[in-house]
Amino acid sequence: MTMIERRSALGDAAALAGPRLQIRDRGFAALALVAAWPGTGPDVAAALAPAGLDLPAAAGTVAEGPGGHAMMLAPGRWLLELAAPALPRLDAAIGTVTDIGHARCSFMLAGEDAPALAGKLAAVDLSLPRHGPGTVLQTGSAHSTPFTLWRQGPDRFVLYVERSYGRDFLDSLAAEAAEFGVA
Amino acid sequence: MSGYRLTSGGNVDRQRPVRFAFDGRPCTGLAGDTLASALLAEGIRLVGRSFKYHRPRGVLGIAAEEPNALVSLRGGGRHEPNIQATMAELHDGLEVRSQNAWPSLGFDALAVNGLAGPLFGAGFYYKTFMGPTRRAWMWFEPFIRRAAGLGPPPRQADPDVYDRNNLFCDVLVVGGGPAGLAAARAAAECGARVALCDERAAFGGSLRGAAREIGDVPAQDWIDAQLAFLAGRGAVLLPRTGVFGYYDGETLGAVERVADHLPAPSSGQPRQRYWTIRTAEVVLATGAVERPVLFAGNDRPGVMLADSVRQYAETYGVACGRSVTVLANNDSGHAAARSLAAAGVTVARIFDQRPEVGPAIRAIAVGIGADLRTGWTVVATHGGKGLHAVTAAPADGSGRAERFETDCLAMAGGWTPAIALASQRGSAPVWSDALGAPLAGVPAPGARWRVAGAAAGRLDTAGCLAEGAAAGHAAARAAGFDAAPSAPPACAAEPVGLHPAPVPRHPDGKAFVDFQNDVKCADVALALREGYVSVEHLKRYTTLGMATDQGRTANVNAIALMAAATGRSPGEVGTTRFRAPAAPVALGALAGRHTGAHFQAVRRTPVQDWHVRHGGVLSPVGPWLRPRAYLREGETIRTAYIREAANVRGAVGLCDVSTLGKIAVEGPDAAVFLDRVYSNAMQSLAVGRARYGLMLRDDGMVLDDGTAWRLSETSFLVTTTTTGAGAVMTHLERLHALFWPGLRVALTSVTSQWAGMSLAGPRSREVLAAALPGTEVGNGVLPFMGLLEARMDGAPVLVARLSFSGERAYEVFCGADHGEAVWERLLQAGRPHGIMPYGTEALGTLRIEKGHVAGGELDGRVSPFNLGLEGLLSRKKAFFGSALLERPGLHxxxxxxxxxxxxxxxxxxxxxxxxxxxxxxxxxxxxxxxxxxxxxxxxxxxxxxxxxxxxxxxxxxxxxxxxxxxxxxxxxxxxxxxxxxxxxxxxxx
Missing domain, CATH: 2.40.30.110 (Aminomethyltransferase beta-barrel domains)
Structure with missing residues (x-):
């Protein structure tokens, strides 16, 4: 029996580079959305802690644990990027974990020009502290494509885009990045 | 003076000649020239023909107010018509063509229109709609279309790219003249993030090249020092950037001419960039535009605005004439004369319409050796394609007219503050009798702008600097920055005495009030006679104030004419409402990267590449591209779908249904939630079963149809139509957030998570069994509407026995990254059974044969009673939309x-x-x-x-x-x- 392989939405053309900018498909082990019910946020955090996941309590922030990164998108909603393929489970009485590991592509934008490129994509004031390193936000691009933006560092951004938009988004990224010498 | 180029002065590089061509004639300018200054330096005064009458026209102004000198630049796909020569920067190899003339600018056959002037008065083409017969317009139309219009559009695709970008700041300063620079500096000193825009290539405004000192340094040095300070404080400096729109929430639109001044953009460089600027506070330092004076022949080449003539001399080192005459109704004309003389331009005489002027003003004329005549005005100009004389006379008619030889008449008719952006943001202009022009008024509630400098009616440099600094400080403080800025620099006082715009007698002859649209004073009178007494109607009837210059030099004179003719004050006449864009904006800039392949975002299914490789004819369905059919050689779409549909009925087919909307509905209250949103019962759905359902709007009409799959006690997968997915997700989120926030349910779009394929036909079970060896798929295990979880070569799959086609069918869902491989496995398993892929055409054929409703029926106007789906309406529970289902009309x-x-x-x-x-x-x-x-x-x-x-x-x-x-x-x-x-x-x- 030949095991069915996973095929990336982006095909082979998933890395672009310029003098001060790198764009690449970064992949991930597993991705999930966690929802808590009103008042059960602490219970969810406690339930996921054994899996090495530290859930932040402030919307728009990111926390790192041995099990992966947890990004609080909204009250009671987190995006988990896990260090291993297995998903944690939650008792339905306190919340849910929904697998979206096939539903997203993930891009890395890095380099001195990365903030300028990110600023073209998202109508967000990236100079504000609430959009600094260690923050996350959900937004949309001028290309009418929604994405999640995780700022890992001053010049380092991770984008999560719906898989079905992935290839088109990469093409538009390349076009937007052309002025930074990206080929 | 060499030609019309002064031997010294100007911010041009005399060591760097720039070669260009005008209507094929080789010309030379200097680096730093605009096209207008270079043409004037070459002695080229005839640069265009007027819109309607094809009258010879030359450069009137210095910047965006220019109504006459419209040219076409470049060739091929880069061709761009209707560019103001005053805004175009010179570069080597620039090809310039005049417009609206045939066969040549010098000899324009359509100048005969001028002879038929009385027939072509304002609104003449409206009258062709009415007679003499109903078909009169059809006869006139081809001639009017051919004769009218400005430059021709390009006929080839534009090879350049355009960009869009976002800019955030605390204080946006619009206008980089003295007031704007002072405002930007003050705001930056307070610690605010500042952005400064100016539509011209260099900052400084009217100070550029001016022979004066600001704070003990030459004006240009002061400008450079401010820019260096701002750059050091991280301000965003955007020259060549026109702010064209001011919208709610202090959002402004601006276009930066990134590479228009270059032969071509460099690799990857956009030609223009559309900035969406979001700011906390705005300072409008947009300056003021000088007004022409109304007299017969005021449109002849060589008749220009006085301060523009001054700027050509001081900024570009160009004399607009060898013997200049100034016609003024205020002191600034005299100041311009003095500056011209200092720059080496001969000013022969000054006519001032005021009966008397003060001794300081008289002294100017004496000092420069100009003949000053107060109480005089110009009544006619002479010269075919270029001015060579004027006739002037006492304004009160008390003396004889005299003829004066002159090749440049510099008109100083007063100043009109540029208030368009404030008006766009909702403020009502307020007439100033002192200025003879409208001012910006007060900000509308919620608007956060203030105006400074000439835009506020301050015409002296010291006043502009002080006001600008105050405005910048106020803006910074309003944005939350409280530091105190330094004091603005001092500078010498200037004569700024104004005379309210004299109520003009209706001048005899062809006196133009709007040069670009060929609107004469007589046309304003005609419109009034025909009952168009509102300033808004005047604009539409005469076209006054329209087109590229938006009436910058025309509007106020028109208001004054209307006021005089109707016995009202100019304030009572009012102004038209300004609307964006304040200046022409290229469609390319608005589009940005949204062209060609990037016109709109495209979604791809996990099997997309396979469809393309195997002859799938793709067609848009919402943002997706779906295969209509898979054409074999010699087939059309029709023959292909007939084959595919017949094969589904007779054997088995496979269709990519990954585009179906999919929503995970999870939580202890998921069943309760779905029971409320579907018309039929969902709480009773057993685990491992699926159910078809209807979602209604609150008025009882069908929102969408789909299926709900119960995966566990607390977990459902809901499917929707492809194009209804977004609306359904929004609907469910809204219901949960607004109506039932206490329900413990999470809604997650998983459309992209799952690849989906419909395996349909009498042999579908055999194919499924072959693809899932070792997994029981018989009717007992997987009945109609049943669910099955299995693994296909290690990949988890979820199978639902659902049918859209009316045949035995299975929807096979798997993780999207497995999608293409699962598709190939099913085709491989189906080969012995005659499997074929089928597209959306066959999918549609099958469901129409079966009478299953889809987009054609679910058009938002149907209720379940129209579709024969009453059986899906539960009588045991209320559900969203149930109340209005009782309306008699639906029954x-x-x-x-x-x-x-x-x-x-x-x-x-x-x-x-x-x-x-x-x-x-x-x-x-x-x-x-x-x-x-x-x-x-x-x-x-x-x-x-x-x-x-x-x-x-x-x-x-x-x-x-x-x-x-x-x-x-x-x-x-x-x-x-x-x-x-x-x-x-x-x-x-």
């Missing part, structure tokens, strides 16, 4: 009802056709409409679905499908909507 006996149609003549029917009882000549009222059509391989007929009044009771009746737009009137017979297996044995077995 009316003659309501639209879903029926089938057979084209009895065997002719394909067209969706949208009306159903009529009568023949082509007397069809009678519409009885309904055709919603979906196809050729039916199963029955060998052209069939359709339709919504017909009282349709179910009329089954068997003969009617006509009437399509008068296409000249069709085809006989049809009403039939039950299900043409294949009405008992459902094929899909349930």
């Amino acid at each position: 009316a006996a003659d309501r639209y009802e879903l029926v089938g149609l057979v084209s009895t003549a065997g002719v394909p029917l067209r969706a949208g056709s009306h159903l009529a009882e009568g023949p082509r000549t007397r069809p009678g009222p519409s009885q309904g409409f055709v919603s979906s059509t196809t050729f039916s391989p199963a029955t060998g007929q052209e069939i359709a679905l339709a919504l017909v009044k009282g349709g179910r009771a009329r089954i068997g009746q003969d009617m006509f499908a009437a399509d008068p737009v296409h000249g069709a009137h085809h006989p049809v017979r009403l039939a039950p909507p299900c043409f294949v297996d009405p008992e459902g044995a094929r899909m349930r077995g």
Whole structure:
């Protein structure tokens, strides 16, 4: 029996580079959305802690644990990027974990020009502290494509885009990045 | 002076000549020139022909107010018409063409229009709509179209790219003249993030090249020092950037001319960039525009605005004439004369319309050796394609007119603050009698702008600097920055005495008030005689104030004329409302990267590449591209879908349905939630089963149809139509957030998570079994509407036995990254059974044959009662939309009802056709409409679905499908909507 392989939405053309900018498909082990019910946020955090996941309590922030990164998108909603393929489970009485590991592509934008490129994509004031390193936000691009933006560092951004938009988004990224010498 | 280039002065590089061509004639300018300054330096005064009368026209102004010097630049795909020569920067190799003249600028055959001037008064073409016959316009139209218009559009694709970007700041300063620079500096000193825009290539405004000192340094040095300071504080400096729109929430639109001044953009560089600027506070330091004076022949080449003549001398080192005459109604004309003389330009005389001027003003004329005549005005100009003399006379008619030789008449008719952006943001202009022009008024509630400098009516440099600094400080403080800025620099006082714009007598002869639209003073009077007494009607009737210059030099003079003619004050006449864009904006800049392949975002299914490799003809369905059919050699779409649909009925087919909307509904209250949003019961759905359901709007109309799969006690997968996915997700989120926030349910879009494929046909079970060896898929394990979780070569799959086609069918879902491989496995397993892929055309054919509703029927105007789906309306529970389902109209006996149609003549029917009882000549009222059509391989007929009044009771009746737009009137017979297996044995077995 030949095991069915996973095929990336982006095909082979998933890395672009310029003098001060790198764009690449970064992949991930597993991705999930966690929802808590009103008042059960602490219970969810406690339930996921054994899996090495530290859930932040402030919307728009990111926390790192041995099990992966947890990004609080909204009250009671987190995006988990896990260090291993297995998903944690939650008792339905306190919340849910929904697998979206096939539903997203993930891009890395890095380099001195990365903030300028990110600023073209998202109508967000990236100079504000609430959009600094260690923050996350959900937004949309001028290309009418929604994405999640995780700022890992001053010049380092991770984008999560719906898989079905992935290839088109990469093409538009390349076009937007052309002025930074990206080929 | 060499030619018209002064031997010294100007911010041009005399060591760097720049070669360009004007109408094929080689010309030379200097680096730093605009096209206008270079043409003037070459002695080229005739640069265009007027819009209607094709009168010779030359440069009037210095910047965006220019109404006459419109040219076409570049060739091929980069060709751009209607560019103001005053805003175009010179570069080597620039090709410039004049416009609106044939066969040449010098000899324009259409100048005969001027002889027929009385026939071409304002609004003449409206009158061709009315007579002398009803077809009069049809006769006039080709001539008017040919004669009118400005430059020709490009005929080739634009090779350049355009960009869009976002800019955030605390204080945006619009205008980089003295007030703007002072405002930007003050705000930056307070610690605010500052952005400074100016539409011209360099900052400084009227100070550029000016022979004066600011704070003990030459003006240009002061400008450079401010820019260096701002750059050091991280301010964003955007020259060549025109702010064209000011919108709610302090959002402004601006276009930066990134590479228009270059022969071509460099690799990857955009030609223009559209900035969306979001700021906390705005300082409008947009300056003021000088007004022309109204007299006969005021449009002749060589007649210019006085301060523009000054700037050509000081900024570009160009003399606009060898013997300049100044015509003024205020002190600034005298200041311009003094500056011209200091720059080396001969000013022969100054006519001042005021009866008296003060001694300081008199001293200017004496000092420069100019003949000063107060109480005089110009009444006529002379010279065919260039001014060579004027006739002047006492303004009160008390003396004889005299003729004066001159090749440049510099008009100083007063100043009009540039208030367009404030007006766009909602403020009502307020007339200033002192200025003879409207001021910006007060900000509308919520608007956060302040105006400074000439835009606020301050015409002296010291006042502009002080006001600008104060405005910048106020803006920074309002944005939350409280530091105190330094004091603005001092500078020498200037004469700024104003005379309110004299109420102009209606001048004799052709006195133009709007140069660009060829609107004369007489046209304003004509409009008033014909009853257009509102300033808004005046604009539309005469076109005054329209087109590229937006009436910058015309509007106020027109208001004054209207006021005088109607016995009102100018304030009572008012101004038209300014609307964005304040200046022309290239469509390319608005589009940005949204062109060609990037016109809109495209979504791809996990199997997309396979479709393309195997002949799938892709067609947009919402943002997706779906294969309509897989063409074999010699096939058309029609023959392909007939083959594919027949194969599904006879063997087995595979269709990519990954585009279906999919929503994970999870939580302890998920079943309760779905029970409320679906019309039929969902709480009773067992785990491992699926159910078809309807979602209604609050008015009882169908929002969407789909299925709900119960994966566990607390977990459902909901599917929607492809194009309804977004609306349904929004609907569910809204219901949860606003109506039922206490329900413990999470809603997650998983459309992209799952690849989905429909395996349909009498042999589908065999194929599924072959693809899932070791997994029982028989009817006992996987009955109709059952669910099964399995693994296909290690990949988890979820199988639902659902049928859209009416055949035995299975929807196989897997993780999207596994999608193409699972698709290939199913095709491999199906090969012995005659499997074929099928596209959306065959998918549509199959569901129409089965009478299953889809987009053609679910158009937002139908209730379950129209579709025969009353059985899906639970009587045991309330659900969203149930209350308004009781409206009597939805139950009316003659309501639209879903029926089938057979084209009895065997002719394909067209969706949208009306159903009529009568023949082509007397069809009678519409009885309904055709919603979906196809050729039916199963029955060998052209069939359709339709919504017909009282349709179910009329089954068997003969009617006509009437399509008068296409000249069709085809006989049809009403039939039950299900043409294949009405008992459902094929899909349930």
